[in-house]
Amino acid sequence: MARIYNFSAGPSILPLQALEEAAEKMVDYEGSGMSLVEMSHRGKIYDSVHSETISLTRELLNIPEDYDILLLQGGATLQFGMVPMSFLKEGMTADYVVTGSWAKKALNDGKLIGKVNVAWDGKENNYTTIPDAKDLNLTKDAAYIHICSNETIGGIQWQDFPKTDAPLIADMSSEIMSRPLPWDKLDMVYAGAQKNLAPSGMALIIMKKSLLEKARTDIPAYLQYATHAEANSLYNTPPTFSIWMANLTFKWIKSIGGMAEIEKRRDEKAKLLYDAIDGSNGYYRSPVDAKSRSKMNMVWRLPSEDLEAAFIKEADKEGLSGLKGHRSVGGIRASVYNAMPKEGIVTLVDFMTKFMEKNG
Ligand SMILES: *Cc1c(COP(=O)(O)O)cnc(C)c1O
Numbered sequence: 434m435a436r437i438y439n440f441s442a443g444p445s446i447l448p449l450q451a452l453e454e455a456a457e458k459m460v461d462y463e464g465s466g467m468s469l470v471e472m473s474h475r476g477k478i479y480d481s482v483h484s485e486t487i488s489l490t491r492e493l494l495n496i497p498e499d500y501d502i503l504l505l506q507g508g509a510t511l512q513f514g515m516v517p518m519s520f521l522k523e524g525m526t527a528d529y530v531v532t533g534s535w536a537k538k539a540l541n542d543g544k545l546i547g548k549v550n551v552a553w554d555g556k557e558n559n560y561t562t563i564p565d566a567k568d569l570n571l572t573k574d575a576a577y578i579h580i581c582s583n584e585t586i587g588g589i590q591w592q593d594f595p596k597t598d599a600p601l602i603a604d605m606s607s608e609i610m611s612r613p614l615p616w617d618k619l620d621m622v623y624a625g626a627q628k629n630l631a632p633s634g635m636a637l638i639i640m641k642k643s644l645l646e647k648a649r650t651d652i653p654a655y656l657q658y659a660t661h662a663e664a665n666s667l668y669n670t671p672p673t674f675s676i677w678m679a680n681l682t683f684k685w686i687k688s689i690g691g692m693a694e695i696e697k698r699r700d701e702k703a704k705l706l707y708d709a710i711d712g713s714n715g716y717y718r719s720p721v722d723a724k725s726r727s728k729m730n731m732v733w734r735l736p737s738e739d740l741e742a743a744f745i746k747e748a749d750k751e752g753l754s755g756l757k758g759h760r761s762v763g764g765i766r767a768s769v770y771n772a773m774p775k776e777g778i779v780t781l782v783d784f785m786t787k788f789m790e791k792n793g
Contacts, residue, residue, distance in 0.1 A: 436449065437752040437753070437754050438753050438777035438780060439773075440753065440754060440756050440766075440767045440768050440777075440781075441768060442585055442586075442730060442755070442766065442768040443607065443625070443628040443633075443768070444627040444632060445627065445628055445629075445755075445768055445770050445772075446773055447631070447632075447678065448681070448685040448686075448771070449772075450684075450685045451684075451685050454681050455677065455678060455681060462478065463478075465478060469482065469673065474667060479673060480667075482676065482677055483504075483665075483666070483667065483671065483673075485680060486677075486679055486680040487504070487665070489683035489684070490502050490637065490679075490683065492687075493686055493687065493691055493692055494610065494614055494639070495616070496616065497616050499641060499643070500641050501638075501639070501645060501662040502639055503637075503638040503640065503658065503661045503662060503666050504635055504636075504666040504675075505635070505638060506635060506672055507636060508625040508626075508633065508634070508636055509535075509604055509606040509623060509624060509625035509636055510625070511636065512623040512636055512638065513538055513539045513541075513542040513543075513604075514545075516539070516543070516577070516579065516602060516623075517542060517543040517547055518649065518652055518656055519648035519658060520600075520647060520648060520649075521543060521548070521576050522547070522576065522649060523547070525548065525575070525576040526547075526548045526550050526572045527547065527548070527549050527576045527577050527579065528549075528551075528552040528569075528571050528575045528577070528578040528599065529543055529549055529550070529552060529578075530553045530564065530569060530578065530579065530580045530581075531551055531553065532553075532563060532580070532589060533560040533581065533587035533589065534584065534587065534759075535584055535585060535586070535606070536581040536584065539579055539581065539604060540579075543579070547576075550572045550575070551570075552569045552570050552572075552578065553569050558722075559720075560584065560587045561589065561720055561721040561722050562589065562722035562724075562725045563590065563592070563722070563724075563725040566596075569595065571597065571598075574599070576599070577599055577600040577602045577621075577644075578599050578600070578601050579602045579603075580601070581603070581604040582603045582604065582608055583606075583729055584727070584730075585606065585628070585729075585730050585759075586730075586759040586766075587732070588726065588731055588732035588766065589722070589725040589726065589727055590608065590725065590726070590727035590729065594615055594618040595618070596617075597618070600644050601618055601619055601620050601621075602621040603619060603621070603622050604623060605623065605624045606623075606624040606628055607624075607629070607727075607730055607768070607770075608624075608629065608727075608728075608729045609622070609624035609628070609629050609630065609637060610629050610686065610692070610695065611629060611695060611696065611699050611728070611729055611770075611771055612692065612695070613692045620641045621638070621640045621644055622637075622638070622639045622640075623636055623637065623638045623639075624636060624637050626679060628729075628768070629729075629771050629772075630679045631676070631678040631679040631682060632675050632678055633675070634672040634674070635671075635672045635676065635679070638658070640658060640662075642662075645658050645662060654668070655668070682771075682772075695771055698771075698775065699728050700728065702769050702775055703726075703728035705778045705779065705782055706767060706769065707731065709785050709786070710731075713789055716735070716789045716793055717733050717734070717735065717785065718734045718735075719731075719733050720732065720734055720764070729770060730767070730769075731767045731769060732758060732764055732765065732766045734765070735765070738763065741758075741763070743792065744756070745765065748781070751780070753777075753784060767781065
């Protein structure tokens with residue numbers, strides 16, 4: 434079996450250890466005579482996996498007790514709507530920081546529900562930079578401030594989080610569990626699972642109880658955060674396969690040394706790649722502001738679109754897959770999630786050097 438280096442933005446690479454353990458147990462889960470994904474979600478076996486997944490989330494991210502951890506369906510996209518439906522009540526305003534495509538999608542759902550204020554918009558420089566906290570035009574007594582901490586398409590990332598008066602809510606889909614998080618600044622974090630945690634079909638939501646208590650209760654049951662918090666994310670049938678895979682991913686993270694080791698590896702991989710871009714005498718060019726560069730989704734350009742197409746095609750032949758930039762922006766994008774080994778980046782950088790020598 435030959436595993437390739439998969440740089441796809443999502444669904445994306447998962448830890449080999451997690452895939453192998455799932456494969457081994459897929460047909461007969463620990464002598465039960467059936468698969469975990471065939472079992473009742475009310476049974477003892479599934480319940481222990483479910484509860485352990487939630488407690489591992491708390492342990493790895495050092496989440497304080499006054500936050501609830503929810504595992505819901507609908508991906509991150511449902512959260513674009515659920516957040517304003519719950520918190521953007523009549524007479525209130527929500528602040529949105531527009532840093533790129535994903536932040537804009539969240540804003541658009543917010544607009545459908547209530548009054549929004551664009552606290553900052555990066556359109557002027559084509560969404561290549563993260564704002565300074567002092568440049569945010571925030572509303573007094575806002576219902577919340579929404580940011581996208583890592584723009585998966587544009588390749589920019591908040592390195593620090595602002596300390597805000599209103600609750601800060603962050604879409605962290607493409608960077609969740611890649612660094613420790615400052616819970617003194619974040620009131621809610623949500624993430625689609627398929628970038629850094631598990632297969633698609635799930636969102637991880639971490640929410641301060643004091644925020645949850647402010648949510649509307651006159652909306653359908655599934656759309657109320659309290660429904661899920663009260664039922665430990667077992668109100669209805671949860672996405673059991675995604676939760677099991679997240680469990681295996683978390684065990685892998687724990688086995689290698691937790692968030693500190695994950696962050697160290699992330700920084701190492703990002704440095705290797707950005708050094709290769711910066712050291713290419715302009716052959717490879719990062720279009721984003723240096724201080725806003727994402728350490729998960731790296732984007733860069735070549736001297737022409739023809740060369741970019743050739744780069745993607747040849748890289749694919751070398752087992753470096755998924756490097757095509759998002760169709761809306763073009764160029765190259767390497768999504769370097771937690772499960773990508775350092776050897777993947779070393780191989781990519783080596784390929785970049787050879788490609789430049791041949792086509793420079
Ligand atoms: C992928 C992504 C989403 C959408 O996630 P779904 O789970 O497909 O709904 C939202 N926000 C960001 C930042 C993403 O990278």
